[in-house]
Amino acid sequence: MSAELPEYVRRNRAEWDTWAQQYAAAGERNWSAPDPSWGIWGVPESDLGLLSGLQRGMEAIELGCGTAYVSAWLAGRGASPVGIDNSEAQLATAKRLQEAHGIDFPLLHGNAEEVPLPDASFDFAISEYGASIWCDPYRWIPEASRLLRPGGQLVFLVNSVQLMLCAPDDPDTKAGARLLRPLFGMKRFEWPDDDSVEFHLPHGELIALLRDSGFEIEALIEVQVPEGSTTTFPYADLEWCRRWPCEEVWKARKRS
């Protein structure tokens, strides 16, 4: 375990401690939602099936759990979740919502690239816009593999490659139909208006990384947003997201 956090983990911690207040309302809504829905458009679980491989009694970890509503959904389906997050402020909301809903599970404060738990502790690992975009993929994906038992499943949701290539630097300006940056070499993203750091890989590189980390890929779902969907996020519009995926879901299985 490293004593020092990587520079981008420290920067993301400071930003998420500041942003946590803005995410509390969405956390409250999702903790109360009868059925899971995913991403910035709230696409129903029945369309995407992120939890289709989850079974009652499974031990699960949510990597970058934020307000931990995904973990609450896992608990509601009979699994035993653990959430880890880099932001104490996000975990404070998660703890408040645990108490409000009478659902208890462990919440760890730490870096999802170095989880302080033994190898092969879990059957299921999930990340919705958590470690999946805020951690270095060359660190968090091998770490997810370490944490999973053989046959365990990793499921994660991220911004699509198309969106990352077309999104303007100004987060309040919507993505257009023009490639603004190269695919080759894409990995680390920083935006001019804040101090956060995100990571997004081209598909070929992510496939190679998953395979080198001991996974077989089961699915890449390029999410087409259902007609009539709404979002509070300013950077994508419905017409764009009906033509191109703005999000993608990956499902991978740890080799036995």
Ligand SMILES: C[S@@+](CC[C@H](N)C(=O)[O-])C[C@H]1O[C@@H](n2cnc3c(N)ncnc32)[C@H](O)[C@@H]1O
């Ligand atoms: C967008 S939230 C994800 C939670 C929820 N699914 C959602 O979409 O609101 C992103 C979370 O990732 C967490 N995060 C960022 N870097 C992390 C790291 N290195 N380890 C663990 N969590 C991290 C942030 O603190 C934040 O709570």
